[in-house]
Each structure stands twice: as C-alpha cells, then as structure tokens.
Amino acid sequence: MQFFPRVVFYWRVYNLSVPVTETVVVTWFIMAVLIAASYYAGKSLGRKAGLFQQLAEVFYEGVERLVEETMGSERMGFVPYIGTLAAFLLLSNLSGLLTLRPPTADLSTTFGLAVITFGLVQREAVRRKGFAGYLKSFFEPLPLLAPLNIIGSFANPVSMAFRLFGNILGGKIITGLIYSAVPLLVPVALHFYFDVFAGVLQAFIFVMLTAVFVSMAD
Amino acid sequence: MPAVDGKALLLAFSALGAGIAMIGGLGTGIGQGIAAGKAAEAVARQPEAQGDIIRTLLLGDAVAETSAIYCLIIALILIFANPLLRLL
Numbered sequence: 168m169q170f171f172p173r174v175v176f177y178w179r180v181y182n183l184s185v186p187v188t189e190t191v192v193v194t195w196f197i198m199a200v201l202i203a204a205s206y207y208a209g210k211s212l213g214r215k216a217g218l219f220q221q222l223a224e225v226f227y228e229g230v231e232r233l234v235e236e237t238m239g240s241e242r243m244g245f246v247p248y249i250g251t252l253a254a255f256l257l258l259s260n261l262s263g264l265l266t267l268r269p270p271t272a273d274l275s276t277t278f279g280l281a282v283i284t285f286g287l288v289q290r291e292a293v294r295r296k297g298f299a300g301y302l303k304s305f306f307e308p309l310p311l312l313a314p315l316n317i318i319g320s321f322a323n324p325v326s327m328a329f330r331l332f333g334n335i336l337g338g339k340i341i342t343g344l345i346y347s348a349v350p351l352l353v354p355v356a357l358h359f360y361f362d363v364f365a366g367v368l369q370a371f372i373f374v375m376l377t378a379v380f381v382s383m384a385d
Numbered sequence: 386m387p388a389v390d391g392k393a394l395l396l397a398f399s400a401l402g403a404g405i406a407m408i409g410g411l412g413t414g415i416g417q418g419i420a421a422g423k424a425a426e427a428v429a430r431q432p433e434a435q436g437d438i439i440r441t442l443l444l445g446d447a448v449a450e451t452s453a454i455y456c457l458i459i460a461l462i463l464i465f466a467n468p469l470l471r472l473l
Contacts, residue, residue: 170465326451333454372447379444
C-alpha cells in the first residue's frame with residue numbers, strides 16, 4: 168500500500184543517477200513476456216493449431232472485431248496498435264495478482280499511453296480535414312471559443328489517464344488496507360474484484376475509448 | 386484549552402477533507418444506477434442487441450465515472466502526498 172512507486176535502484180549515467188522505479192522494472196517484465204509470447208506465436212504458426220495458437224487467434228480475432236465495429240472496416244490499420252495496447256494493459260493490470268505493483272498504478276504510464284491516444288486523434292483529424300481545416304475547426308462555432316476548444320481537446324487524454332490510474336491505484340490501496348486488517352482469505356475476494364474484474368474492465372474501457380476517440384476525431 | 390499544534394490541525398483537516406471529497410462519488414453512483422437500469426430495460430425490449438447495449442453502457446459508465454475518479458484522486462493526494470504540508 169504505497170502511493171508512490173518504490174525506487175528499486177539508481178542507474179548511473181555519467182555523473183547523474185537516474186532513479187529506476189518499480190513501475191519501470193515491472194514494465195520490463197511485461198515487455199519480456201509480450202515479446203517472448205509474440206515471437207513464439209509467430210514462429211510456431213501451423214495449419215494444425217495448437218493450444219497457444221488458438222488462444223492467440225482468439226485474441227487477435229477479438230481485437231479485429233472490436234476495431235471493425237467501433238472504427239469501421241476502412242481503419243483496420245489500427246489493429247496492431249489496439250491489440251498491443253490491449254495486451255499490455257491486460258498484463259499490467261493483472262500483474263497485481265503476482266503481488267507486483269501494476270505499472271498502470273503510476274500516473275507516468277497512464278499519461279504516456281493517453282498522450283499516444285491524443286497524438287493519434289490529432290493526426291486522424293488532420294488527415295481527415297487537411298491542415299487548414301484542422302486549424303479552422305478550433306475556431307468553429309465562434310472564434311471567441313477557441314481557448315475552450317483547445318482546452319477541451321486536452322481534457323479527453325487527461326481524463327483517460329486519471330481514470331485508469333485512479334481505478335488501479337484505488338483498488339491497490341483498498342486491498343492493502345484490508346491486508347493490514349484481515350490478512351487471511353478476505354483479500355482473495357478483493358484481488359478477484361479489483362485485479363481481475365476491474366483490471367480487465369478498465370483495460371477494455373481504455374482500449375474502447377482510444378478506438379472511439381480516434382474514429383470520432385474531428 | 387490546550388495549545389493546538391499547527392501540523393496536527395492541518396493533518397486533521399486534510400483527513401476530513403479527504404472524507405468529504407469522496408461525497409462526490411454519490412452522483413456517480415446514482416447516475417450509473419440509472420444507466421444500468423435503462424440498459425436492463427433496453428435488453429428486455431431487444432435481447433438481440435445485448436452486445437451493443439452492454440458496450441454502450443460500459444463506455445457511458447466510464448465517462449460518467451470521471452467525476453468520482455477525480456474525487457478519489459483528490460482524496461488520495463490529501464492522504465498520501467499532501468501538498469499543504471510543504472507550506473508549514
């Protein structure tokens with residue numbers, strides 16, 4: 168039950184010492200798992216699918232269906248990004264089950280992901296309306312409202328980042344409080360609710376919101 | 386009446402503030418309850434649209450939840466990373 172992630176070690180670069188937090192180390196673990204799984208899944212593709220290939224196909228088809236339903240069939244190029252985002256968020260939210268600190272319980276991770284979504288939304292808006300049309304859309308109903316429009320376009324990524332961060336960290340803190348009160352049996356139910364149910368749900372919601380915001384970009 | 390330590394007073398009021406901030410969860414609870422009720426009605430009327438209804442419900446709930454999440458973050462900051470303590 169800690170608000171700030173612990174610093175695991177200091178990384179010396181010349182005469183700077185960069186603090187490497189738990190978030191970064193757990194992210195490395197998740198990256199290693201994802202890279203190994205993708206390499207294995209890509210290497211062992213066969214006409215007769217094994218268990219692992221079947222799981223990978225179910226995951227891929229789910230992501231493909233989600234992108235097709237929410238973004239339309241003309242934006243199937245987003246499948247790799249959306250799929251990667253979904254896999255990373257699922258693993259990082261579920262890593263609380265291994266008593267690791269989920270990387271998404273750190274505002275830096277969630278803000279980084281939300282900034283990527285923000286960039287995708289702006290790029291999509293420029294692509295659809297042209298650069299002049301994109302700039303003009305900020306002055307749209309009234310030129311006076313331009314500051315409000317600009318602030319409004321920043322509000323979506325901020326609320327996305329805070330939503331994921333607040334849900335995961337809130338669950339972690341409540342679980343930690345219960346651990347110090349009743350360390351037996353009761354935390355199992357809490358882990359099931361906060362890590363499995365809320366974690367999967369929040370990963371899904373972050374992915375859905377990214378898809379919806381990009382497809383509604385204007 | 387004994388003299389009150391300034392830091393103790395600040396901590397006490399921060400704890401109170403954290404509790405009061407969570408009252409903001411009230412509106413979200415009511416709103417999500419209404420949304421879930423409407424979704425149940427919609428599924429009862431059109432059971433074949435269940436997938437679309439659940440997806441819309443989850444998205445709407447996620448957006449409606451924002452205010453409660455802001456309340457939670459304010460409460461967490463007041464408890465764990467109180468910026469007011471630096472002013473003492």
